[in-house]
Amino acid sequence: MASAKTSMSSLKPHPGPLVADMSKGLTTAAENEKVGMESRVESTTTTTLPANEEEFKPDLKFWLVFGALCTCSLLSALDLVGIGTAAPTIVHDLHGADFTWVSAAYALASAACVPLSSNLAQIFGRRIMSLIGIVFFAAGSAVCGSASQMTVLVVGRAIQGAGSGTMQALNSMIITDLVPLRHRGAYAGVTGLVYTLGGAGGPFVAGALSEKATWRWIFYLNLPLSGIAFASVFAFLHLKKPEGKLLDKLLDVDWIGNLLIMGSTCACMIALTLGGVHFPWSSPRILAPLIIGGVGLVVTLFYESRWPRKPVVPLLVFSNRTSILAYIGTFIQGIVSLGISYYLPSWFQAVKLSTPILSGLYVLPMTLTISPSAIIQGIIISKTGRYRPLVSLSLDPRHLDLTLPQILFGWVTYLLGLGLLIILRPSTSVGVLVPIQLLAGVGNGFLYATTVAVLAPLPIPMNPPAMAFQVFLRQFSQAWGIAIGGTILQNSLSSRLPAEVVTDGRFSSAGELAYAIIPAIPDLPEPLRTSVRAAFNDSFRNIWIAFTICNAVGLLTFFGMKNFPLAKTTDGKWGIDRTPKKQESEDSATKEKLGS
DSSP states (O other), X not given: OHHHHHHHHHHSOOOOHHHHHHHHXXXXXXXXXXXXXHHHHHHHHOOSSOEEOSOOOOOHHHHHHHHHHHHHHHXXXXXXXXXXXXXXXXXXXXXXXXOHHHHHHHHHHHXXXXXXXXXXXXXXXXXXXXXXXXXXXXXXXXXXXXXSSHHHHHHHHHHHHHHHHHHHHHHHHHHHHHSOHHHHHHHHHHHHHHHHHHHHHHHHHHHHHHHHSOTHHHHHTHHHHHXXXXXXXXXXXXXXXXXXXXXXXXXXSOHHHHHXXXXXXXXXXXXXXXXXXXXXXXXXXXXXXXXXXXXXXXXXXXXXXXXXXXXXXXXXXXSSHHHHHHHHHHHHHHHHHHXXXXXXXXXXXXHSOOOHXXXXXXXXXXXXXXXXXXXXXXXXXXXXXXXXXXXXXXXXXXXXXXXXXHHHHHHHHHHHHHHHHTTOOTTOXXXXXXXXXXXXXXXXXXXXXXXXXXXXXXXXXXXXXXXHHHHHHHHHHHHHHHHHHHHHHHHHHHHHSOHHHHTOHHHHTOSSHHHHHXXXXXXXXXXXXXXXXXXXXXXXXXXXXXXXHHHHHHHHHHTTOOOOOOOSOEETTSSBOOOOHHHHHHHHHHHHHHHO
């Protein structure tokens, strides 16, 4: 009878060893919220894994590793939006009828590969996965540069996206490994600044190359940069890696979970890319993948909670209210952030009749303030140890907390900047948008404090997978931002544009009505041109209203969060490998003898 019970119990699904191990030596985040902040201090340092107890002091090895991470960050940002500037030239040369998939393939592959690459990095180590990401990005760039038809270009962009997603996930995980949460914001902000500069400079580099040389150099330029990034990572990124046999590691990979989340993500993003542009949202061609993808994500969470030994998404990261609300805030921030970055330049082109290059210049006040603001909020968190103010009803000044609430400040400032976009008119001067964009950029930058809110309640060993899931959410939410804005723009324009424009054969046959009309607006006769500009302004206003509402919902997430002390240590299982090479080889030889 006992043996029967044993055999039956072995068939029961289990939560995976990661969750089980945490439950033995760690106070769960849910319990932390019950017992208060004092117990959180004890629980974050009581781990079953070794912790780096010494005070965080960056040395030369750290800065060399950090420089390698910044190189990867720059590399993954250059082609994210820059390709759009060269779109007309590429379409003309390759005789492509549809440019949508050139950007969509990159975004889709980037988001889908984040969970897989982070899961593999937990099992095989950070360094090898970083190198693989760079190789994929370089290979994709070579394919794109040599493409003779649009299909080949799309395939190359997908390979590029896989490399970019891997690099972004690994960058975040490595920063988590090296820098304690208390000090992490400023360093993550620096890598974000490099990423922002790459994204801001990409359109100008792409425009200059496509105009003065050939668009193929947009991709060929990535090859020497990839070589520099590969050499930097290979030479300096010497991190600790998990031990074990290759076969055991392969068995530890959550293959089913990765297939589920990748398939579900791809299905959702395909629907979001094509919906409202190539097919109406009510079309079965859109509803089917959207429903399949949504159901697939739910099935993924159910599967992850029961069967994998090392799940790609450990459910412990959802074990407390603060982390869940911070994840929701991250998703909303991603929708609004990329949505505004994507559609504000189009407003300049359609309403202010700016050229693509000028429209890129006009949005720099917002683009270039995001990362410096993220660095500032990281420094504030490092100095104060808080990302949310402690509210006290006491009038005693000794108990009054005047700490700047970074997340609240971010949501309110962002909300103000987005709300002011609603008042824009065709007659509004470009200069008026500078302070509005500064507000939006500063608010967006401060919202990166949600990363701290995600990680603070969690045990230290859970930080890397929790961080990787946040990167995935940011990538996934961007498709939603573009889809929401595009649907609003298409529907609003169809009822506001003059009839002679809507029925014009040059535009009516285009999948994306808005982007077919925008280049022709400066050449339209008056008063038709004024009417079209007004129609676009009213349509874009509906987008600003929608994103402002989204931002207001994000603001509500702040009020459900709790404040947790920020860890001053990192997980000793990871980090820089400081073992001398001679000692390392001797240890390996000893292990081989013991194994034999």
